[in-house]
Structures are given as C-alpha cells and as structure tokens.
Amino acid sequence: MIDVQTIVPFDGQTPKTRLADVLGLDERRQFARAMLRDVLTVVEDVGSTPVVLSRTPLDVGGVAVCVDDRPLSTAVNEKLRESTQSSAVVMSDLPLLTTRALRRLLERDGDIVLARGTKGGTNALVTRHPAFSVDYHGGSYDKHLRIAREVGASVSEVDSYRLGVDIDEPDDLVELLLHGDGYAVDWLRDHGFETTRSDGEPTLQRSETPPVRSAF
C-alpha cells in the first residue's frame, strides 16, 4: 500500500479531439475509457488509491469518481487543496504506463516529483507540498518547475518513456500499437488498427473490419 491518492483527470464527453481524423466521437469515447482503464489498473496494482476527476458523471466499477466540470487546472487544484495526504496527478491518456514506471514516480523523494511529457507537458506528478498548484495550459512542465521554485519546494524529475508518451495524435497510436500491452491497444486492434512499415518507418493503418467507421 502506497499512502498516496492518485488523481486521474478524465474527459469522457469530447475526449481526444486531435484523433478526430481517425476515430469518430463514439470511438474516441470508447478508446478514452480503455486508456483510463489501463491507467487505473496500474494505479491499483501499485497500491495507490485512484480518484477519477471527471467532467461528467461516470461509472468506472468501484473507483471513486469526483465530478467537476471546471477547467482542468482549477479542478485539480481544488482536489489537491482538499487532500490531507500526498497526491499524485496522473493523466488518463498514458496507456503505456507500467507499475514499475508509476512506482518510480510515487516512490521518488522530493516535495514535488515531475514526469516530463512529450510536447512540453506534465503527464504525471506527485506533490507533497501544501503550497504547490498545477497549471496545465500550454507548456506545463516548465510552469510546474517554476511554481515549485516559487513556493520553495524541492523538485525531483523522473525520466520515463512510459510516463512521457501520452496519446494525443494519430502518430501516438503507432507508438501504442508498437509498445502497448493493455485494454487500449486491444481496443485499437479490435477496431482494425495496425502498423505497417514502409522504408522501415511504421505507419498507422486501419483495415476494413466491423467497427462503427470502417475506414478513414
């Protein structure tokens, strides 16, 4: 048991808009749920208590859900203020996450522990400092380093590919298909996605199988 609550923000209504070229809205919702399930499984496997912070009511089988439709940073900061223990914030679009990678994050010393995400984001963090707050809008990693400095909190950084790669764009699906192992990659494969290689470069392909949209 790790004495850290892990907040997992989730948008189940209009998730992953940058995947709209390859997945319809219903599909994106299903896929987002599969990614969330991957993340929650890992959180529970390491013995942390997950709390889903959802924009809309949601049933995720036994996991606590707080509904808050305010902007992401506002909602997360409210949860952090309420908490009397250490908190982690782990994004729900990290289906490559493993228990080993999450343990490295949760067990690392430091008032603030940050995991660098591609495109300048902060895919996961731990805070043990009451004055720390999050700010997820654009380039959050540097902002979080700055906020930590401003409140006098020590910072540790976790260097992890599995925490670093979030799924935003079609190219990220290639990454998931190549390296994933869980509900989200199963969902992709069940819906006809695969990678092919041309000139050694993996590219995303979708076969004409039974899904809602059969091609793109």
Add this chain to the structure above:
Amino acid sequence: MIDVQTIVPFDGQTPKTRLADVLGLDERRQFARAMLRDVLTVVEDVGSTPVVLSRTPLDVGGVAVCVDDRPLSTAVNEKLRESTQSSAVVMSDLPLLTTRALRRLLERDGDIVLARGTKGGTNALVTRHPAFSVDYHGGSYDKHLRIAREVGASVSEVDSYRLGVDIDEPDDLVELLLHGDGYAVDWLRDHGFETTRSDGEPTLQRSETPPVRSAF
C-alpha cells in the same frame, strides 16, 4: 570510470533524410554533428570510452573513429565481435540524453540491457553476452528481445524518455526545442528555429535569420 566501450554509429554524409523538408543537406550535416557532440559529451561524462562508428572519415576531436561503410547492423556486429569487454551501442541522434539516463543504462544488470525507442527502435543497448548480435532494420526492439532469447541471454529494459526520443522528423525538433539543453538545441536556435503554441499545441517555426536557407 565505467568499463564499457560505447559504440556510437554515425552517418555524416547523408544524415537525417526525414528532416529534408526543414533542413538542407549541409544543415543536416551540421545538425547531425551537433547531436553527435551532445551524445559523445554524455558518454565521456559518465566515464565510458566512446568509439564513433562512421561511414566516412571524420574528425571529432580526440574521440576514436572507426570507418566502416557497410550497413549499420553489419558494422556494429563486427565491432561487438572485436570487443573483449562489455559494449554499449548508443545512437548519435539522442541529443536529449543526460548522464543520469546513460548511467542507468550502463549500470543496469543483465546480459543485455535495452532502451526502448519511439517507433519501435532500439536507441541504446548494452551487451555482455558474446553470442548477441544486433539487427537494426525496422522494429529492432522486438528483434533484439527475440535475439537475446534465442542466445539464452537475460534481458533488462531501461524505461527512459531521454533514451527513448530520437530525432528523426520535424516533430522531433519540437521535442528537442522544448526539452533539450546542449549543442544540438543551440544549433537549432542559432538557425532560427523555435516553437510557438497554437491552441496549446507546440509547433515548429523558423524565423528569417542568417542561416544557409532562410525559410522553408
């Protein structure tokens, strides 16, 4: 001092062809050299002995260079066979590499230590097993897992964003500009590259500054 030689394959002639849309050939050569310099600096800083495996003669100031114009895997396997000590193979297009990340690779136990790269590649590995060989063509990570199994070698995997992100495509330059700190990112900035954010998404931009090609 770490008793591992680190082989760094390098193509100084026609490097990084997938950056051709944003960098001319001369620029790609300069940029590739800057990335190589970043990697060699880290290798030396951790106390490993670097050996550049170059397709053409090259002067990299005091670092040993072996010239071999055969295909990458053939050349690397030849070097591995010659070596009487543990060897690491670290790609030259990892300008986000840090000493901490490389140390994690070099110090990890296991006959074979692999660092997963984006797009299914193997950006860095250590071999301490005489029968192991590399095969870098398309999807090498799974191949290396299989080769290790076939020769009965134990495998450890290092989960690192900094070892995982190699620079192949224009999008990767965004990553380097956001998270880098070394010769390669300096080169990019000196040549007018920067990131701008639209809708929170970082995109690559090049200003009209003095470089060889002033725009793309």
